[in-house]
Amino acid sequence: MLPEWLLPALVITALGLFAIGALRRILLWRAGRPEPVSLIAGLMAMPRRYLVDLHHVVARDKVMSNTHVATAGGFVLSMLLIIPVHVFGLDSRWLTIPLLAATVIMFTGAVFVYRRRRNPPARLSKGPWMRLPKSLLTFSVSFFLLTLLASDLLPENFGHWVLTGVLLIGVTLGLAELLFGMGWGGPMKHAFAGALHLAFHRRPERFGGGRSTGLKPVDLDGMLGVAKPSDFKWNQLLGFDACVQCGRCEAVCPAFAAGQPLNPKKLIQDMVVGLAGGSDAHYAGSPYPGRDVGQAQGNPHQPIVDGLVSAETLWSCTTCRACVEECPMMIEHVDAIVDMRRHLTLERGETPNKGAEVLDNLIATDNPGGYEPNSRMNWAADLALPLMADKQEAEVLFWVSDGCFDMRSQRILRAFVKILKAANVDFAVLGNEECDSGDVARRLGDDATFQTLARHNIATLSKYRFTRIVTTDPHAFHVLKNEYGDFGGHYDVMHHSTFINELVEQGRINLDRFKGGTVTYHDPCYLGRYNGEYESPRALLAALGIQVSEMERSGYRSRCCGGGGGAPITDIPGEHRIADMRVDDARKVEAETIAVACQQCTAMLEGVVEPRPEIRDLAELVADGLVVDATPASTATAGPSLAEEVH
Amino acid sequence: MWPDSDLKVASLVSNGQHPKSGRSRRASQDARAVELALKMTGRAARVIHVGTGHRDSGLGQYLGMGLPEITLLNADENADAVPVLVDHLKGTDLDIVLTGIHAEQGEASGMVPYLLAEHLGWPLVSHIADIQKVEGGKAEVLQALPRGQRRLLRVPLPFIATVDNAAAEARQYAFGAARRGKLVDEVIDAPVDQARLEWESHPAKPRPKRLHVAKAKSAADRFKAATAKPQGQGGSVLRDGTDLEKATAIMDLLISEGVVR
Numbered sequence: 001m002l003p004e005w006l007l008p009a010l011v012i013t014a015l016g017l018f019a020i021g022a023l024r025r026i027l028l029w030r031a032g033r034p035e036p037v038s039l040i041a042g043l044m045a046m047p048r049r050y051l052v053d054l055h056h057v058v059a060r061d062k063v064m065s066n067t068h069v070a071t072a073g074g075f076v077l078s079m080l081l082i083i084p085v086h087v088f089g090l091d092s093r094w095l096t097i098p099l100l101a102a103t104v105i106m107f108t109g110a111v112f113v114y115r116r117r118r119n120p121p122a123r124l125s126k127g128p129w130m131r132l133p134k135s136l137l138t139f140s141v142s143f144f145l146l147t148l149l150a151s152d153l154l155p156e157n158f159g160h161w162v163l164t165g166v167l168l169i170g171v172t173l174g175l176a177e178l179l180f181g182m183g184w185g186g187p188m189k190h191a192f193a194g195a196l197h198l199a200f201h202r203r204p205e206r207f208g209g210g211r212s213t214g215l216k217p218v219d220l221d222g223m224l225g226v227a228k229p230s231d232f233k234w235n236q237l238l239g240f241d242a243c244v245q246c247g248r249c250e251a252v253c254p255a256f257a258a259g260q261p262l263n264p265k266k267l268i269q270d271m272v273v274g275l276a277g278g279s280d281a282h283y284a285g286s287p288y289p290g291r292d293v294g295q296a297q298g299n300p301h302q303p304i305v306d307g308l309v310s311a312e313t314l315w316s317c318t319t320c321r322a323c324v325e326e327c328p329m330m331i332e333h334v335d336a337i338v339d340m341r342r343h344l345t346l347e348r349g350e351t352p353n354k355g356a357e358v359l360d361n362l363i364a365t366d367n368p369g370g371y372e373p374n375s376r377m378n379w380a381a382d383l384a385l386p387l388m389a390d391k392q393e394a395e396v397l398f399w400v401s402d403g404c405f406d407m408r409s410q411r412i413l414r415a416f417v418k419i420l421k422a423a424n425v426d427f428a429v430l431g432n433e434e435c436d437s438g439d440v441a442r443r444l445g446d447d448a449t450f451q452t453l454a455r456h457n458i459a460t461l462s463k464y465r466f467t468r469i470v471t472t473d474p475h476a477f478h479v480l481k482n483e484y485g486d487f488g489g490h491y492d493v494m495h496h497s498t499f500i501n502e503l504v505e506q507g508r509i510n511l512d513r514f515k516g517g518t519v520t521y522h523d524p525c526y527l528g529r530y531n532g533e534y535e536s537p538r539a540l541l542a543a544l545g546i547q548v549s550e551m552e553r554s555g556y557r558s559r560c561c562g563g564g565g566g567a568p569i570t571d572i573p574g575e576h577r578i579a580d581m582r583v584d585d586a587r588k589v590e591a592e593t594i595a596v597a598c599q600q601c602t603a604m605l606e607g608v609v610e611p612r613p614e615i616r617d618l619a620e621l622v623a624d625g626l627v628v629d630a631t632p633a634s635t636a637t638a639g640p641s642l643a644e645e646v647h
Numbered sequence: 648m649w650p651d652s653d654l655k656v657a658s659l660v661s662n663g664q665h666p667k668s669g670r671s672r673r674a675s676q677d678a679r680a681v682e683l684a685l686k687m688t689g690r691a692a693r694v695i696h697v698g699t700g701h702r703d704s705g706l707g708q709y710l711g712m713g714l715p716e717i718t719l720l721n722a723d724e725n726a727d728a729v730p731v732l733v734d735h736l737k738g739t740d741l742d743i744v745l746t747g748i749h750a751e752q753g754e755a756s757g758m759v760p761y762l763l764a765e766h767l768g769w770p771l772v773s774h775i776a777d778i779q780k781v782e783g784g785k786a787e788v789l790q791a792l793p794r795g796q797r798r799l800l801r802v803p804l805p806f807i808a809t810v811d812n813a814a815a816e817a818r819q820y821a822f823g824a825a826r827r828g829k830l831v832d833e834v835i836d837a838p839v840d841q842a843r844l845e846w847e848s849h850p851a852k853p854r855p856k857r858l859h860v861a862k863a864k865s866a867a868d869r870f871k872a873a874t875a876k877p878q879g880q881g882g883s884v885l886r887d888g889t890d891l892e893k894a895t896a897i898m899d900l901l902i903s904e905g906v907v908r
């Protein structure tokens with residue numbers, strides 16, 4: 001037999017090396033800016049976040065989810081038992097039999113990992129990740145046999161020293177990957193960093209079924225955006241390190257699919273290169289479309305743009321959050337991208353293409369098009385809309401948004417007014433007092449202009465009494481609902497799809513059946529993924545007698561129209577246009593009409609060359625289907641004023 | 648070439664006004680003058696403002712273009728900017744002074760550069776699009792003419808130039824840079840503009856524009872008619888002859904028009 005001390009020594013060495021590596025890694029994260037977290041509460045919450053929240057995402061791929069449970073669970077259990085059995089030499093069947101079982105579970109999981117790696121999909125990284133299943137198998141088999149040999153479960157002298165020697169090599173290899181590699185940046189790093197990332201996540205509200213999508217407020221007297229990796233908060237750096245390179249983000253990213261130079265997985269990996277220092281030469285996944293791998297270089301204190309990533313990469317993002325939604329490690333790509341954009345805009349003054357002009361217009365005229373601020377009501381010159389300034393009080397404040405300047409969006413607005421009037425809703429608008437919500441400015445990185453606009457709007461809103469704000473623009477909806485709170489504006493905000501659906505449910509409007517052909521529904525990112533509203537639009541379509549033919553990517557997996565995050569303004573060229581790809585999705589289900597719930601989506605999808613399905617906003621579909629006579633005549637004045645309104 | 652660290656270039660800037668909202672901003676031509684100065688001398692570009700400016704006005708936007716500082720010659724609203732500037736410029740060793748063609752608010756007569764040139768005895772070049780190089784005490788200046796034409800002039804230093812809309816557009820201003828830039832106050836003696844005190848001002852009434860009906864046969868003619876700047880009638884073009892002859896011709900014209908008596 002081999003010396004008794006060899007195996008314990010190996011395990012202890014591996015554990016020691018892991019500890020040193022882990023400390024080193026922690027120091028790398030600590031180079032980031034401070035952000036308070038609750039240490040104990042976070043660590044206590046971690047197992048639940050892992051078992052429930054993370055697996056909720058992983059479980060979208062059932063096989064992979066079970067594989068991971070078996071492999072990871074088996075490994076953690078084995079490690080916990082290896083220490084008493086092999087380090088302290090406790091020789092009890094109560095320990096060895098569970099240890100044997102744990103290694104068998106891990107082995108089973110590893111077999112599935114191995115099988116997936118034989119023909120890996122393009123989104124998976126290769127390189128060291130190809131080695132991982134073999135390491136997992138080696139670890140589990142070696143420890144199984146070694147435990148068996150060392151135990152009293154077999155007849156005396158069954159083991160041969162040659163066999164033991166071979167197994168020890170296996171153990172060494174397994175320990176090297178699973179413990180040493182975990183601390184020193186190998187593929188297993190994800191387990192260690194991922195666990196801590198879950199504990200100290202920057203948006204803890206996301207766990208337990210919650211939602212947290214608003215950008216974090218920026219102190220305009222402090223640092224403006226992220227220039228170098230060490231400008232990120234420490235727990236953002238930790239988050240980047242948790243990436244398993246599964247490429248789920250890459251698979252859903254519309255910019256990547258359009259051949260624009262963005263790949264969210266590569267972006268996160270480049271951030272890891274930045275925080276650890278070095279180059280991306282070892283990256284073994286898909287590149288940024290059209291860019292070679294191996295050029296990126298950086299360290300925590302070197303500027304990111306034009307070292308690690310190019311500015312075009314950052315400006316390609318539509319902030320659609322598809323990547324965040326899909327990421328099993330709950331990494332926040334959009335936060336990171338907007339942080340870096342903020343530096344480019346506020347410090348360097350380098351917002352590409354129309355960006356500078358749009359921001360300039362917002363500063364000078366409170367709207368992105370640079371239109372006369374006093375012409376906000378021109379679209380409704382014939383509608384006699386009640387103004388908040390006159391009424392002071394209304395049940396519903398109708399937030400018109402900048403759609404008022406665009407002829408196509410005006411049709412949506414007019415349709416919505418028709419519905420409001422048909423349902424006798426007590427509403428009013430702000431008119432010329434309304435300003436842009438600040439959404440675009442903020443996604444373009446200009447938090448200064450965003451805050452000016454937000455503060456102005458909040459001051460205006462505080463003058464009036466209303467129960468809720470309703471808007472047809474999901475971007476304004478999101479900003480009013482989720483981002484004004486940090487500046488003192490707390491409102492009950494509703495998107496028009498939710499509001500109209502409520503009117504239907506309350507019987508305040510009656511609808512005819514829709515007479516067109518096949519209809520599909522496109523979920524706007526800022527309504528769906530940002531605010532979780534998938535149901536009301538569909539209920540509303542059902543109320544019109546429409547059976548929605550769902551596109552392959554719908555609901556939380558909806559593909560962006562390409563219009564978010566200022567992407568049409570910064571306009572980074574790719575091989576395809578995102579809007580074309582989205583209309584192709586609709587063509588695949590043979591839709592004749594694409595129902596949308598956003599003026600920006602309308603503009604993007606209608607920009608696709610004909611022949612293509614018709615693009616109609618929910619408000620337009622409902623307005624067309626209104627049964628006016630059946631309106632309960634609760635107030636006598638409702639009838640005639642309606643008759644005038646029909647355009 | 649650029650930036651040339653030996654060159655001393657200053658831009659005079661005024662507070663602009665947005666045509667639609669009336670909000671204070673950097674004036675578009677002055678900002679182009681700053682852009683040109685930044686191109687020529689980098690962060691050594693000097694920028695001067697006469698008035699009661701503060702950083703929330705257009706001045707902040709000039710600073711946001713990356714200027715370390717703006718020299719602020721403190722003068723109240725009734726002051727006459729010309730003597731203030733003349734005093735200040737006399738005490739400097741500038742090579743080139745750039746201005747816009749006229750301000751976006753206030754008097755906006757466009758006279759400041761001319762009056763400065765007269766008092767300082769420097770040549771003035773109007774409507775420039777670019778300064779290409781400075782060599783041996785002379786600058787090669789590209790002057791913008793109607794319909795996209797350009798004329799290359801060689802001008803001895805020091806001189807004043809007004810920057811046309813044909814010059815390179817001003818770069819984006821950045822909030823961070825504006826926050827860092829300084830307004831360096833200089834207390835000066837600012838005489839009151841006596842003449843202006845007596846004036847009354849009213850908001851301008853938009854006057855209806857007379858449409859020019861072009862009788863054109865082809866699309867090309869219509870395009871020409873639509874884009875042409877009105878050209879003076881009569882006159883003559885002197886290409887040959889000595890400088891003296893050309894100057895005499897101009898002087899004769901000025902006398903006959905009653906500009907010079």
Ligand code: SF4
Pocket residue numbers: 249252253254255256262263264316317318319320321322323324333334560
């Ligand atoms: S937010 Fe959308 S566009 Fe941006 S990286 Fe993620 S998936 Fe891609």
Ligand code: SF4
Pocket residue numbers: 242243244245246247248249250264265268323326327328329330331
């Ligand atoms: S960022 Fe998330 S989704 Fe993307 S590769 Fe990494 S772990 Fe997977």
